[in-house]
Structures are given as structure tokens and as C-alpha cells.
Amino acid sequence: xxxxxxxxxRKTYPNGVQAIHGIDxxxxxxxxxxxxxxxxCGKSTLLRMVAGLxxxxxxxxxxxxxxxxxLEPADRNIAxxxxxxxxxxxxxVFDNMAYGLRNRRTPRDEIARxxxxxxxxxxxxxxLDRRPGQLSGGQRQRVAMGRAIVREPEAFLFDEPLSxxxxxxxxxxxxxxxxxxxxxxxxxxxxxxxxVEAMTLxxxxxxxxxxxxxxxxxxxxxxxxxxxxxxAGFIGSPAMNFLPGTVADDGSGANLDGVDRTLLVxxxxxxxxxxxxxxxxxxxxxxxxxxxxxxxVVVELVEALGADSLVHGLLADGGEGAAVTVRLxxxxxxxxxxxxxxxxxxxxxxxxxxxxxxxxA
Amino acid sequence: MEKRVVFSKLGLPIxxxxxxxxxxxxxxxxxxxxxxYQSLLLEDAFGLRSQFVWLDNFIAxxxxxxxxxxxxxxxxxxxxxxxxxxxxxxxxAAMADRVLKGATAYRTLIVxxxxxxxxxxxxxWFFMFNPSIGVLAYLLKWLGYDWNHYLDGTDAMMxxxxxxxxxxxxxxxxxxxxxxxxxxxxxxxxxxxxxxxxFKRFWTxxxxxxxxxxxFLLVVNIVYAFxxxxxxxxxxxxxGPAQSTTxxxxxxxxxxxxxxxxxxxxAQSVVLMAVVITLTVFQFRYIERKVxx
Ligand SMILES: Nc1ncnc2c1ncn2[C@@H]1O[C@H](COP(=O)(O)OP(=O)(O)OP(=O)(O)O)[C@@H](O)[C@H]1O
Ligand SMILES: [Mg+2]
Numbered sequence: 001x002x003x004x005x006x007x008x009x010r011k012t013y014p015n016g017v018q019a020i021h022g023i024d025x026x027x028x029x030x031x032x033x034x035x036x037x038x039x040x041c042g043k044s045t046l047l048r049m050v051a052g053l054x055x056x057x058x059x060x061x062x063x064x065x066x067x068x069x070x071l072e073p074a075d076r077n078i079a080x081x082x083x084x085x086x087x088x089x090x091x092x093v094f095d096n097m098a099y100g101l102r103n104r105r106t107p108r109d110e111i112a113r114x115x116x117x118x119x120x121x122x123x124x125x126x127x128l129d130r131r132p133g134q135l136s137g138g139q140r141q142r143v144a145m146g147r148a149i150v151r152e153p154e155a156f157l158f159d160e161p162l163s164x165x166x167x168x169x170x171x172x173x174x175x176x177x178x179x180x181x182x183x184x185x186x187x188x189x190x191x192x193x194x195x196v197e198a199m200t201l202x203x204x205x206x207x208x209x210x211x212x213x214x215x216x217x218x219x220x221x222x223x224x225x226x227x228x229x230x231x232a233g234f235i236g237s238p239a240m241n242f243l244p245g246t247v248a249d250d251g252s253g254a255n256l257d258g259v260d261r262t263l264l265v266x267x268x269x270x271x272x273x274x275x276x277x278x279x280x281x282x283x284x285x286x287x288x289x290x291x292x293x294x295x296x297v298v299v300e301l302v303e304a305l306g307a308d309s310l311v312h313g314l315l316a317d318g319g320e321g322a323a324v325t326v327r328l329x330x331x332x333x334x335x336x337x338x339x340x341x342x343x344x345x346x347x348x349x350x351x352x353x354x355x356x357x358x359x360x361a
Numbered sequence: 362m363e364k365r366v367v368f369s370k371l372g373l374p375i376x377x378x379x380x381x382x383x384x385x386x387x388x389x390x391x392x393x394x395x396x397x398y399q400s401l402l403l404e405d406a407f408g409l410r411s412q413f414v415w416l417d418n419f420i421a422x423x424x425x426x427x428x429x430x431x432x433x434x435x436x437x438x439x440x441x442x443x444x445x446x447x448x449x450x451x452x453x454a455a456m457a458d459r460v461l462k463g464a465t466a467y468r469t470l471i472v473x474x475x476x477x478x479x480x481x482x483x484x485x486w487f488f489m490f491n492p493s494i495g496v497l498a499y500l501l502k503w504l505g506y507d508w509n510h511y512l513d514g515t516d517a518m519m520x521x522x523x524x525x526x527x528x529x530x531x532x533x534x535x536x537x538x539x540x541x542x543x544x545x546x547x548x549x550x551x552x553x554x555x556x557x558x559x560f561k562r563f564w565t566x567x568x569x570x571x572x573x574x575x576x577f578l579l580v581v582n583i584v585y586a587f588x589x590x591x592x593x594x595x596x597x598x599x600x601g602p603a604q605s606t607t608x609x610x611x612x613x614x615x616x617x618x619x620x621x622x623x624x625x626x627x628a629q630s631v632v633l634m635a636v637v638i639t640l641t642v643f644q645f646r647y648i649e650r651k652v653x654x
Contacts, residue, residue: 051554052554053550053552053553053554072558073550073553073554074553074554074555074556074557074558076554078554079554080550080551080554082550082551084545084547086545086547086550086551088549088566089548089553090569090570090571098554098556099557099565100554100556103555103556103557103561104474104556147551147555151555207389328497352531
């Protein structure tokens with residue numbers, strides 16, 4: 001097994017689309033790294049460059065100590081799980097899993113042993129003679145996993161492997177993948193745009209936007225201290241509230257537009273005295289009495305999810321009134337039109353530079 | 362959901378299918394039944410009287426060494442034509458599948474030969490290989506091969522095979538290309554990651570997935586070689602030299618219209634008809650069984 005390394009990696013497609021604008025990062029041996037980002041940000045491109053399915057325009061990709069830019073996919077000793085599984089439709093489940101081993105001239109009894117072992121781990125024992133067309137979606141997904149693990153590769157690459165499954169199966173397979181990766185200790189690179197998958201699976205997370213890695217870090221680090229407005233808005237569901245404002249004259253707080261009292265949380269000194277963007281997650285707003293409130297919100301719409309309710313409203317004082325989402329305990333009954341007085345947990349307020357979107361620290 | 366149009370009266374639907382039925386009746390059913398009937402008759406040399414002889418024509422046919430020779434030749438000719446045109450078409454399609462720039466122009470060019478009439482295709486190759494004025498014959502002579510399809514039966518056979526395959530390549534190419542493009546890219550990529558080199562990928566992944574198409578084309582090509590090659594043979598070699606390119610369709614013509622053995626010729630066409638019916642039935646059965654991937 002081996003780690004992965006990206007050194008100044010760029011990708012420009014032949015049609016001129018620049019998909020990756022320079023990525024530098026290292027994945028440690030055995031680490032589970034998730035790449036998350038909106039559609040079209042270049043996640044698949046990055047993964048496919050590691051697999052050798054796309055050329056690297058500039059920079060270097062290393063697997064272990066070796067530069068692999070020029071290697072054929074066959075020589076990189078990695079395994080990939082595709083979104084549509086890409087199982088060979090004319091081969092049995094056994095042959096699908098054995099194909100890669102046969103191509104590498106593994107002895108027959110060794111193939112039988114490894115396939116049997118993988119089938120055991122993935123509960124595929126009874127299905128080895130079937131064709132992929134005769135399997136359910138979840139079973140196909142497991143065969144695709146099996147095909148990857150029998151090879152005992154240096155690294156696993158996953159490109160949205162769960163997006164074709166229904167919600168329940170997705171949760172189940174997510175756990176299974178995590179467990180399997182722990183047990184095998186194989187370096188893994190996993191692409192998804194589902195942030196729950198990203199948060200739960202990742203040892204480390206790469207948040208990508210338009211071909212750049214906006215932030216790399218442990219999931220909770222990123223949740224607690226998003227580096228940019230983009231990351232702050234992308235990670236966390238429902239998304240963080242962004243409230244523009246001005247730093248108070250004495251620097252002790254911020255005057256949010258449309259709120260007639262000062263938010264008494266001091267912005268970092270680097271904020272200066274000008275405009276500022278304040279970010280507050282819906283789960284960090286708490287209903288309190290009018291006197292204690294940092295802001296008041298007129299409720300527009302309530303989504304009751306059972307365990308909690310998502311309340312969508314507008315700032316009460318402001319003329320144009322920015323939209324605010326609040327996550328409340330499900331037991332609490334709120335009706336549209338009601339005015340909620342809300343306090344903010346002081347160490348959960350994020351400040352960003354409104355011009356370049358960078359976090360202020 | 363299947364969408365059906367229901368006619369309230371019988372008149373219109375009958376009117377709508379009538380042209381097709383009339384054409385089939387006049388140009389297929391009627392001549393076919395005539396041939397069937399004729400094949401049981403023996404006509405005198407002047408075509409004045411005919412006599413009902415049951416299966417005598419067929420018995421004579423299968424004990425005639427010339428006919429059996431022609432049968433063997435036809436098998437060789439069909440196998441070679443089908444093999445050559447399928448092979449070349451598959452190769453071109455595999456290449457065209459990778460071409461990105463100018464793909465449309467490339468495809469259009471490959472499809473052109475299909476629009477050429479068989480006789481014209483025959484004449485074209487006939488001229489290119491003409492021992493005294495043909496470019497290719499000249500080239501072969503320069504390479505040390507003395508090409509002459511007027512005298513050499515093997516040369517003549519190769520000429521008709523070439524001309525017949527050339528015309529069929531376009532048709533096969535279109536089907537192969539469509540078949541190739543229907544194979545998901547990710548399958549080939551998965552195979553590449555699984556350690557298969559391009560050649561191996563082709564034989565273990567692409568070709569098996571293409572095999573229903575290939576089988577369909579094989580039958581179509583054999584049927585083509587058996588039945589649609591009259592024009593090509595007629596325009597290039599006229600069945601010669603010494604009958605070396607007299608394949609079955611051509612023999613039907615030469616025995617019937619030149620030899621004036623109408624009963625025997627009719628029996629030959631009945632045999633040909635039986636061959637095509639067998640092939641078609643075989644193909645339908647196989648395809649029905651094979652769709653399940
Ligand atoms: N073969 C290609 N040729 C040209 N441009 C491409 C090609 N593949 C992808 N792109 C472009 O590169 C950019 C990144 O694509 P990529 O497939 O990596 O996105 P992604 O992050 O995987 O998106 P998704 O979540 O929708 O899968 C997109 O703008 C896309 O249009
Ligand atoms: Mg993608």
C-alpha cells in the first residue's frame with residue numbers, strides 16, 4: 001500500500017476547458033480522503049487522472065514514491081469503483097472479480113481463494129454464477145466493490161459509487177465501505193457531492209470549487225472553521241446563514257444590515273472597521289426572550305422534520321430583510337407570521353471578508 | 362405502454378397494406394411459386410411441351426458434379442466475402458470509434474460504396490484489375506505477381522470476392538460502429554484499470570459485447586454473398602474462366618437463360634430459396650435467445 005501525492009496538478013481538456021487549476025496535497029498511506037464539491041468542479045477529472053484515464057496537463061501525481069503521469073492505468077495498481085458500476089455484462093460475478101487477477105497472471109487457486117474471500121466479506125457467496133443483469137442495484141454495487149478488493153491494490157478510487165442507490169441502501173453501503181476500508185487499511189480517494197457521505201466517511205476532506213481545492217482538513221475542522229464563504233455555504237445542511245454588516249466603531253461587535261441592535265461578538269482585529277460578512281449556522285441560533293435577543297426573525301415557512309424543525313424567515317427590522325434559516329427542536333411549535341427572538345452562540349459566529357470571501361481570523 | 366391505433370372499419374387498413382401485399386405477391390410469391398412448380402417439370406428442348414417429373418430435377422441436380430462443384434465454390438466465396446468484409450468493417454469501425462476530428466467526413470466516405478450498384482462496383486474492380494490497363498494489375502506485376510483473371514481461376518475468384526466484399530463493407534461498418542458506440546466507455550476503462558491492454562480489451566470485452574451484432578451481420582453477409590452478387594459476377598468474370606466463378610446464383614442464370622434448362626434452373630432456385638429460409642429462421646431463433654445480457 002502507498003500514499004498519494006499531487007504536486008501542482010493542472011488539467012486542461014483538449015477542447016480548452018480548464019478543469020483543474022493547480023492542486024497540491026498529499027494523501028497518507030491508509031487514509032480515507034473524500035473529495036466533495038458541486039457538479040462540474042473537477043472531482044471526477046482529478047480522480048480519473050489518478051487512475052490514468054485522463055492525462056495530466058501539468059504537474060505530477062505520485063503513487064507511493066513513483067511518478068505515475070506516464071504510466072498506463074494497468075501499471076498503476078489502483079482499483080476504481082464507477083458510479084454506474086461498469087460491471088462486464090457478459091461475465092459471471094465470479095469472472096467479473098477474477099478478470100483483473102487473470103490479466104495479472106495470478107495462479108488459478110489463488111484467484112479462487114481471493115474471490116471466495118471477497119465474496120464472503122461482501123455476502124455474495126450465492127451469486128457467483130449470476131450475470132450482473134440478474135442482480136439488484138445493491139448487489140451490483142457489492143460486486144463492483146469485490147472487483148476492487150480482490151486485486152489488493154495500492155489505492156481505491158471511488159467516483160460517486162452510491163449515487164445510484166436508494167436512500168436506505170446508501171446509508172447501509174456507506175457504513176459497509178467505511179468498515180471495509182478500515183479493515184483493509186487501503187488508501188482511498190472518494191468523490192461525492194453528498195456532504196453527509198463526505199462528513200461521515202472522510203478522515204480528511206477536500207472541498208473543491210471550480211477546479212481549486214478551497215480547503216483541505218478533517219471534516220469537523222472544516223465544519224467548525226470553514227476557510228472561505230464557499231466552503232462555509234457548502235458544508236453543513238441546511239446551509240449557513242450569511243448576514244452582511246459593518247464592524248462597530250469600537251470593534252466590539254458588528255451592526256448587521258437590517259438589525260437595529262449590535263451583535264456583541266467581536267470580529268477579529270484583521271477585520272478593520274469596514275464591511276464584513278457574518279456567518280451563523282442554523283443550528284447555532286437559539287430562541288430566547290426579547291431582551292436577550294441578538295436579532296428577530298419573522299417566520300415565513302416551517303419544515304417539520306420530526307426530530308427538529310427548519311424555520312425559514314426574514315429579519316424583522318430590515319427594510320429588505322435578509323433570509324435566515326433556524327434549526328429548532330422538533331418539539332417546539334412555530335407558526336408562520338410569528339416573530340422569533342434569537343440569540344447566537346458567541347463562539348459559533350464566523351466572520352468573512354466580503355471582498356475575497358476569505359475567513360477572518 | 363404500447364400505442365395502438367384502432368380502425369373502426371376494415372376498408373382503410375386493407376387499403377393501406379394493399380400496396381405492400383400486391384408488391385410481395387407480384388414480385389415474390391408469384392415467381393416463387395412459379396419456380397416451385399417449374400422445378401417439378403421437364404421441358405423439351407424447344408419449350409413446346411412439358412412433362413411432370415416430380416423430384417427428378419432435384420435428383421439430377423445433386424448428382425451433377427458441376428452443380429456440387431458450384432456449391433462448394435459458393436461456400437468458399439461466401440465465407441471469404443463475409444469474412445473479408447466483416448473483418449475490414451470491424452477494423453475500420455474500431456478505428457472510427459476513436460477518431461474525433463473529421464469523424465463525419467470519414468464515416469460518409471466509408472458509407473459511399475454501399476450506394477454503388479453491384480454491376481458498377483464489378484466494372485470498377487474489373488478495370489482496376491484488368492491485366493492490360495488496370496492500375497492494381499500493374500502494381501501486382503511490379504511486385505512480381507502476374508495477375509490475370511481471364512485465365513487464372515484463382516485470380517478470378519479473388520477478384521469477385523474483393524468486389525463483393527468492398528460493397529458490403531459500408532453496411533457492416535455502420536452496424537459495427539453503432540454497436541461500438543453503444544458499449545459504455547466505463548466498461549473499457551474498468552478493463553484498462555483491471556490490467557487489460559488494448560488488444561486484450563478488444564477480445565475480452567468489446568468483441569463479446571459486439572457479438573450479437575457480428576452474428577446478425579454474418580447471416581446478412583452470407584445471404585448477400587449467396588444472392589445479391591449476381592451483378593458483380595456478371596460484370597467482372599461472367600462466371601469464368603472455366604466456370605471457376607460460377608456461384609449458385611450465377612448458375613441459375615446461366616443454366617436457365619443460356620442453357621435453357623428451365624426445370625433444372627428452377628430446381629436450383631428452389632434450393633437457394635431453401636438456404637435463405639433456413640438462414641433466416643436460424644438467425645431469428647438465435648437472436649431471440651441471445652438478447653438477454
Ligand atoms: N472529456 C472532457 N472534455 C472536455 N471537458 C470535460 C471533459 N470531461 C469533463 N469536462 C469538463 O471539466 C469540468 C469538470 O468536470 P468533472 O467531470 O471533473 O466534474 P465533476 O466535479 O465530477 O462533476 P459531477 O459532480 O457532475 O460529476 C466540467 O466543466 C466539464 O464540463
Ligand atoms: Mg463526476
